[in-house]
Amino acid sequence: MDAKPLFFALAGLMLLMVADSGAGKSGVMLAMAEVVTACRDAVAFNLDPVGTGVGDLGEAITLEACMDDEKIVATLQFLLDLCSARARQRARYGWGNKWRVSEQHPAIVVFVDEWAQLSALAKKLLIKLLLVGRKEAIWVIGGSQFGTKEWLGEAIGPKLSSKVLGSCRRVDVTELLGGGALTEGYRPDLLRAATHTEINDAGQIYAQGLPGVPDRPVRYKVREVTSAYAARLSAERAMAGLPDLMFTLTAAGLDEAWHELLDVLADEAPAGGRGRPTALPGIVGLLREAFTFEQDPAYLTYDQLHPYLRKDDADRWGRWDDKDDKGRLRELGKALRRELDAAQVELSSERIRELDGAPRGIYLSALDAAIEGLR
Incomplete structure (x- = not known):
């Protein structure tokens, strides 16, 4: 060299x-x-x-x-x-x-x-x-x-x-x-x-x-x-x-x-x-696209992720829009958890300590590590 x-x-x-x-x-x-x-x-x-x-x-x-x-x-x-x-x-x-x-x-x-x-x-x-x-x-x-x-x-x-x-x-x-x-x-x-x-x-x-x-x-x-x-x-x-x-x-x-x-x-x-190669599970792809659109920040809160999910399927992800923010985000978190569990993806939400009130969300590093584990 x-x-x-x-x-x-x-x-x-x-x-x-x-x-x-x-x-x-x-x-x-x-x-x-x-x-x-x-x-x-x-x-x-x-x-x-x-x-x-x-x-x-x-x-x-x-x-x-x-x-x-x-x-x-x-x-x-x-x-x-x-x-x-x-x-x-x-x-x-x-x-x-x-x-x-x-x-x-x-x-x-x-x-x-x-x-x-x-x-x-x-x-x-x-x-x-x-x-x-x-x-x-x-x-x-x-x-x-x-x-x-x-x-x-x-x-x-x-x-x-x-x-x-x-x-x-x-x-x-x-x-x-x-x-x-x-x-x-x-x-x-x-x-x-x-x-x-x-x-x-x-x-x-x-x-x-x-x-x-x-x-x-x-x-x-x-x-x-x-x-x-x-x-x-x-x-x-x-x-x-x-x-x-x-x-x-x-x-x-x-x-x-x-x-x-x-x-x-x-x-x-x-x-x-023989099976064909599989793509990323749908929910993982949606989350990764949200980070991409936001220029890959270190984290996104549930509130920031929700518009991207709703845009993909309003009936599925907009069911809680009539609730107050606390109730809406609580239901969103439970739905995300069910989706990730069903896809057998090892990814958990975390408290975003960098923000006031430490709202729940997903760190980019955790998402990328989960994607790496699927390959």
């Missing part, structure tokens, strides 16, 4: 990250997804055959296909169809050899975690997407615990322009960076993945092919995006509104295919009996 910050552009990136379990691979991908979801001209898709990928970003993710091979395959096939449609559009519009990204025609950044666990068909479609997607602004950020052909499906790793390696095998280093990489000083094989009790070298990486970053054997450390922080960003970005794909998909003639894909993804009976 040389203490210099790591900055690189995600635009146009086809990237593979290889790292062992506990090496911080999912966290590094989450950090990149956080950047994508902050853009007005790009959207994030989240694919993971065995987990939830970058799903901590919740509503900031435009599309999720996790823990279900049928849904992952359907998504990849749709993206390949979109590549073909965009290639025809480029020719028709006279846009040259590269899709012109804009708010009306956003880029799609596809995060694919646990690549090695994909089905054979999904691997085949993903590799095809890696070969044709860059020009059409459909870019892939892939993650795998292994970087060799037998795990990825083809010897695609060396062909990708950008590679990131955390703690991994020596054979992964030479496969992806070349036979001389070890002697040049690229030694991710010496990094140690985290355990339950020690962070070790989690989040530390070597990299080649990152735009604007010289190729040299330097270890970098990627900042952690916690689940609680990701949940706050999810609420913020959902409230601000995500980029709309309908204009570009309609222009491509794929609006009906898009709705058909959404129907497949909405199916609550996934193949193989």
Whole structure:
């Protein structure tokens, strides 16, 4: 490490990250997804055959296909169809050899975690997407615990322009960076993945092919995006509104295919009996959005939270408006307690000692800790 910050552009990136379990691979991908979801001209898709990928970003993710091979395959096939449609559009519009990204025609950044666990068909479609997607602004950020052909499906790793390696095998280093990489000083094989009790070298990486970053054997450390922080960003970005794909998909003639894909993804009976990743319980999401709207103060009293709850469901949360303030807040507190207990969320109201009269409310730190416990 040389203490210099790591900055690189995600635009146009086809990237593979290889790292062992506990090496911080999912966290590094989450950090990149956080950047994508902050853009007005790009959207994030989240694919993971065995987990939830970058799903901590919740509503900031435009599309999720996790823990279900049928849904992952359907998504990849749709993206390949979109590549073909965009290639025809480029020719028709006279846009040259590269899709012109804009708010009306956003880029799609596809995060694919646990690549090695994909089905054979999904691997085949993903590799095809890696070969044709860059020009059409459909870019892939892939993650795998292994970087060799037998795990990825083809010897695609060396062909990708950008590679990131955390703690991994020596054979992964030479496969992806070349036979001389070890002697040049690229030694991710010496990094140690985290355990339950020690962070070790989690989040530390070597990299080649990152735009604007010289190729040299330097270890970098990627900042952690916690689940609680990701949940706050999810609420913020959902409230601000995500980029709309309908204009570009309609222009491509794929609006009906898009709705058909959404129907497949909405199916609550996934193949193989595997469940889909669940979002935050409704009451927790409402409370987090209230804090987000108020610019994340250290606490909110029941009286401050009540308008946000009432706005979501006036019949449910406005039942006590005819009572005096003391009675209204007492009933609100009891209702909140029932909701949190029903959702099995470990979150309790507290006396806000910083205010006169110490009214009851919720501290942001307690809410974020409860969210962290749900992930």
